Amino acid sequence: MAKKEFSFTEAVKEIDKILNAIESGVLDIDKLAGEVKRASELIRQCQKKLRTTEEEISNIFRELI
Amino acid sequence: MNEKLSLTELQLIIRDSLHLALPDFYWVVAEISEIKENYAGHCYLELVEKQAGERNVRARARAIIWNTRYRLLKSLFENVTGESLESGMKILIRVRVDYSEIYGLSLIVSDIDPSYTVGEMAVKRQMILKRLEEEGVITMNKEHEFPLVPQRIAVISSGSAAGWSDFSRHLRENHYGYVFYTALFEAVMQGTETERSIIGAFERIAENIGHFDLVAIIRGGGSQSDLSWFDNYNIAYYVTQFPIPVITGIGHEKDVSVTDIVAFKALRTPTAVADFLINSVAEAETQLTELGSRIADKSRGIIAEHKDITTTFLSKLMPLAKLAVADQKERLSNRIMGILNIGKEYLTRAGFIPENLKNRLNSSSASFILSKRTYLEKNRMDLMNYSVKIIENQKMKLSALDNSLDILNPVNVLKRGYSLTSINGVIIRSVKDAEKNDVLETRLQDGKIKSRVTGKQYLKD
Numbered sequence: 001m002a003k004k005e006f007s008f009t010e011a012v013k014e015i016d017k018i019l020n021a022i023e024s025g026v027l028d029i030d031k032l033a034g035e036v037k038r039a040s041e042l043i044r045q046c047q048k049k050l051r052t053t054e055e056e057i058s059n060i061f062r063e064l065i
Numbered sequence: 066m067n068e069k070l071s072l073t074e075l076q077l078i079i080r081d082s083l084h085l086a087l088p089d090f091y092w093v094v095a096e097i098s099e100i101k102e103n104y105a106g107h108c109y110l111e112l113v114e115k116q117a118g119e120r121n122v123r124a125r126a127r128a129i130i131w132n133t134r135y136r137l138l139k140s141l142f143e144n145v146t147g148e149s150l151e152s153g154m155k156i157l158i159r160v161r162v163d164y165s166e167i168y169g170l171s172l173i174v175s176d177i178d179p180s181y182t183v184g185e186m187a188v189k190r191q192m193i194l195k196r197l198e199e200e201g202v203i204t205m206n207k208e209h210e211f212p213l214v215p216q217r218i219a220v221i222s223s224g225s226a227a228g229w230s231d232f233s234r235h236l237r238e239n240h241y242g243y244v245f246y247t248a249l250f251e252a253v254m255q256g257t258e259t260e261r262s263i264i265g266a267f268e269r270i271a272e273n274i275g276h277f278d279l280v281a282i283i284r285g286g287g288s289q290s291d292l293s294w295f296d297n298y299n300i301a302y303y304v305t306q307f308p309i310p311v312i313t314g315i316g317h318e319k320d321v322s323v324t325d326i327v328a329f330k331a332l333r334t335p336t337a338v339a340d341f342l343i344n345s346v347a348e349a350e351t352q353l354t355e356l357g358s359r360i361a362d363k364s365r366g367i368i369a370e371h372k373d374i375t376t377t378f379l380s381k382l383m384p385l386a387k388l389a390v391a392d393q394k395e396r397l398s399n400r401i402m403g404i405l406n407i408g409k410e411y412l413t414r415a416g417f418i419p420e421n422l423k424n425r426l427n428s429s430s431a432s433f434i435l436s437k438r439t440y441l442e443k444n445r446m447d448l449m450n451y452s453v454k455i456i457e458n459q460k461m462k463l464s465a466l467d468n469s470l471d472i473l474n475p476v477n478v479l480k481r482g483y484s485l486t487s488i489n490g491v492i493i494r495s496v497k498d499a500e501k502n503d504v505l506e507t508r509l510q511d512g513k514i515k516s517r518v519t520g521k522q523y524l525k526d
Binding site for chain 1 (some may be wrong): 213214216217242244246247248273276307309346347349350352353354356357359360361363364367368396480
């Protein structure tokens with residue numbers, strides 16, 4: 001079973017949503033910490049995706065040639 | 066009639082007749098169907114004339130450009146057109162008709178007019194562009210959404226060309242440390258095989274389309290690389306129909322080909338394509354970090370606001386708590402004093418008290434006082450703790466209050482989907498307030514709605 005692929009675009013959308021919630025004041029103060037943590041985790045994953053070679057993709061690309 | 070000619074004699078007659086009949090040089094328009102250069106540097110051409118849309122050749126002739134002439138004409142032609150003489154190309158040449166008893170008829174080329182070919186190519190190009198435009202496909206590839214992080218790239222190039230290695234090295238050595246995945250789909254990048262070969266590569270990419278963010282068609286740039294192979298309807302059509310963006314870097318200084326025009330983006334060199342991809346990823350990362358810092362700033366602001374509120378509260382509560390502690394302290398001291406006085410009274414009443422008893426009384430009084438002092442101290446600590454607890458409690462209540470204040474703000478309430486209903490500017494709270502045919506004004510977060518009452522219904526218990 002392949003795990004669900006992390007999507008940079010989806011992550012950015014979610015981060016944007018968190019920012020909107022914080023900026024609009026809709027977010028409950030008690031949930032703030034959780035959302036901030038989630039956003040920074042997503043950012044970390046995005047940055048990792050830009051810089052870390054994923055074996056899965058490399059293998060597919062090797063087979064394609 | 067019995068006179069016989071040798072073949073040579075016949076050929077010589079033909080030759081002389083031809084020379085006599087066609088003594089001049091002639092400018093001739095023809096299409097190159099084959100071209101080759103032999104070991105001595107002479108150029109042999111097969112010339113044809115075809116009518117547009119027809120498969121069959123209307124006329125065919127052999128032509129020769131002798132090596133000394135060929136060297137001159139070749140470089141003249143390449144300088145003017147930016148292309149080399151290739152089959153499929155239309156040319157205007159100045160020829161003399163020659164006839165050899167061995168090889169038969171050939172046209173000896175003495176001059177070539179490259180501007181004719183330039184014009185021909187431009188016309189051909191314009192026709193392709195016009196056709197793509199009429200079919201409504203010309204901008205289709207440009208309409209794709211560009212991937213936020215173009216990391217997975219299908220490359221169409223010739224594997225041996227410098228372009229491909231420049232491209233992949235440039236991507237690999239980007240100073241941000243970004244990862245790019247490239248898969249090379251080899252194709253011939255010039256000559257008559259170009260069209261078939263590039264379309265083949267597109268088809269192979271299409272079979273694995275889910276793995277790619279975009280296609281890059283790249284070719285190392287010589288100073289004079291012929292672009293006309295990319296002025297090709299079928300290649301251009303494939304680009305327009307391709308489901309992901311196609312970027313070109315086919316190395317030409319001056320001109321752009323039809324393929325460049327229909328591509329999502331056309332760049333000059335493979336290195337420029339690599340730079341573009343690296344910058345796209347860098348932009349995405351900047352966007353990401355900006356989002357991050359906006360979240361951080363905003364959150365800090367919210368936390369600071371709440372701290373302010375609790376600090377204000379604390380500064381009001383603290384003096385009160387201190388006052389309460391002082392009050393308790395005084396009351397305890399008074400009680401101790403009272404107890405001591407009672408003790409003294411007893412002593413006085415007893416008049417004489419044996420020394421040992423007196424000592425006992427004194428020491429027990431002292432221990433009593435000490436115990437009371439400890440009690441007092443404990444009590445004081447308890448009170449302090451209690452006060453702090455109250456403050457903590459209040460802090461929490463305050464947050465809750467702050468939230469509910471926010472929620473209570475009508476605008477926020479309206480945002481949450483509630484609405485305010487009024488009749489003649491007076492807010493109504495009960496079904497009783499409205500009568501049939503009254504005009505209700507309902508306020509929502511972004512405006513007002515007017516409606517008329519057509520009926521009423523009370524909630525049943």
